[in-house]
Amino acid sequence: MSGHNLLSDLTFCVIDLETTGGNHKTDEIIEIGLVKIEKLKISDKKSFLLKPSIPIPDFIQKLTGIKQKDVENCAEIQTVIEEVIEFIGDSILVAHNISFDIPFLNAVLDKMGKPFLENKVICTNVMTKHMIPEIMNSNLNYMSRLFDLGLEKAHRAQQDATATAELILKYLEIFIKKDIRKVNQLYYPRNKFELDRHNYTNETSNQEIIDSIKDCHSPLIITLKGEKGIILGVLPIEHAPEELEIINTFLQENQWNICTLKLTGQILDGLINMNHHINKFEEKNLHIILEHLEQRYPKPEKIKYRLNDLDFVFAPHLIQEQIVIYPFLNLKSNTKFIFKYPSHRKKMAQYLNSKINFFTNNLNEKRKNNISESLYPIFENILNSPDDHHQRIFYFLTVKKFRKNNDSMLSELEQFNLSIRRKFKFPSNFL
Numbered sequence: 432m433s434g435h436n437l438l439s440d441l442t443f444c445v446i447d448l449e450t451t452g453g454n455h456k457t458d459e460i461i462e463i464g465l466v467k468i469e470k471l472k473i474s475d476k477k478s479f480l481l482k483p484s485i486p487i488p489d490f491i492q493k494l495t496g497i498k499q500k501d502v503e504n505c506a507e508i509q510t511v512i513e514e515v516i517e518f519i520g521d522s523i524l525v526a527h528n529i530s531f532d533i534p535f536l537n538a539v540l541d542k543m544g545k546p547f548l549e550n551k552v553i554c555t556n557v558m559t560k561h562m563i564p565e566i567m568n569s570n571l572n573y574m575s576r577l578f579d580l581g582l583e584k585a586h587r588a589q590q591d592a593t594a595t596a597e598l599i600l601k602y603l604e605i606f607i608k609k610d611i612r613k614v615n616q617l618y619y620p621r622n623k624f625e626l627d628r629h630n631y632t633n634e635t636s637n638q639e640i641i642d643s644i645k646d647c648h649s650p651l652i653i654t655l656k657g658e659k660g661i662i663l664g665v666l667p668i669e670h671a672p673e674e675l676e677i678i679n680t681f682l683q684e685n686q687w688n689i690c691t692l693k694l695t696g697q698i699l700d701g702l703i704n705m706n707h708h709i710n711k712f713e714e715k716n717l718h719i720i721l722e723h724l725e726q727r728y729p730k731p732e733k734i735k736y737r738l739n740d741l742d743f744v745f746a747p748h749l750i751q752e753q754i755v756i757y758p759f760l761n762l763k764s765n766t767k768f769i770f771k772y773p774s775h776r777k778k779m780a781q782y783l784n785s786k787i788n789f790f791t792n793n794l795n796e797k798r799k800n801n802i803s804e805s806l807y808p809i810f811e812n813i814l815n816s817p818d819d820h821h822q823r824i825f826y827f828l829t830v831k832k833f834r835k836n837n838d839s840m841l842s843e844l845e846q847f848n849l850s851i852r853r854k855f856k857f858p859s860n861f862l
């Protein structure tokens with residue numbers, strides 16, 4: 432059965448609740464939004480504004496816009512629960528935080544002496560974290576922006592339920608494109624449906640792999656593995672349409688079993704990944720990759736930033752509003768830290784402080800960047816390149832600058848993040 436037929440046979444009911452608070456034992460539901468999905472389309476909607484038996488706290492009124500006076504003449508939950516349960520039927524229940532919504536409904540059913548809901552459930556919040564592993568914030572507002580869902584007013588049940596329905600429909604479309612085979616994969620979408628990567632077996636032709644990325648405008652990392660998962664080589668690619676020849680050569684020159692493609696925000700990520708595994712490469716592979724990198728990233732006329740002088744390098748992440756920090760003070764294998772900025776401003780400042788303190792107290796201010804000698808000039812050439820045509824854009828920070836005025840630096844960083852224009856619209860575009 433095709434993925435489309437498999438999923439189109441399923442019925443989903445998306446639910447969102449607004450409540451007087453977060454405790455299902457003491458708080459009450461004040462609004463319910465329901466959206467039915469059948470044949471991969473929204474087929475029906477229903478909503479209820481409800482009168483609780485306890486006052487609506489001021490902060491909930493401000494959060495939701497639901498005033499006490501708005502619910503004075505509304506029905507109580509006990510009078511509409513049957514209609515809610517009937518609308519849900521035997522559908523798969525979907526919510527963006529299912530562990531919040533289901534206990535509230537079951538609490539109502541329990542008080543009325545009715546059986547709990549036994550429907551299968553999907554949480555789009557958990558699903559998001561499996562499908563987009565490096566996402567730092569998966570709330571509905573942010574997901575709506577990333578997927579252009581058009582959520583105009585959060586924290587109203589019908590609008591949130593509709594946005595969640597549109598999100599699950601996006602994900603169902605992705606499951607189909609990624610060749611879902613079993614319904615169970617909906618509930619456990621790990622290691623197959625990540626949007627930033629794709630694994631190919633050696634049954635796949637080289638041309639099929641090239642065709643899948645020939646129009647890709649995001650940097651990516653190509654990793655080849657042989658028998659017993661041994662890494663044969665890691666090829667960092669900045670702009671696939673310009674580098675198809677080296678990709679083809681890399682695939683042809685190796686007897687690989689698994690080829691993994693992984694999208695990334697910029698070429699630096701691929702270089703650091705390569706550096707982590709470089710000692711495992713066969714000499715032939717190392718020569719092919721290094722020759723390509725040396726030709727693609729020649730030494731610029733002026734070297735402003737020496738690798739030994741860099742403390743922190745900030746770079747665009749693949750996902751909008753997220754940035755990556757590489758601590759060159761102590762750059763271990765595959766070391767990177769991701770923040771959503773400016774919402775993680777305080778957390779980022781704490782991270783920088785901790786790294787600087789570790790560098791000062793534990794390393795005695797002796798940097799350890801562990802970069803291979805053969806990759807050293809390539810790192811330096813890329814970091815000094817004036818060309819940001821392919822998102823080769825960085826923000827450099829020294830310990831001295833951070834200590835001098837970290838508020839000013841954090842404001843500069845906010846402007847840096849706002850200036851980034853990602854050409855590849857991830858996760859709307861994905862592997």
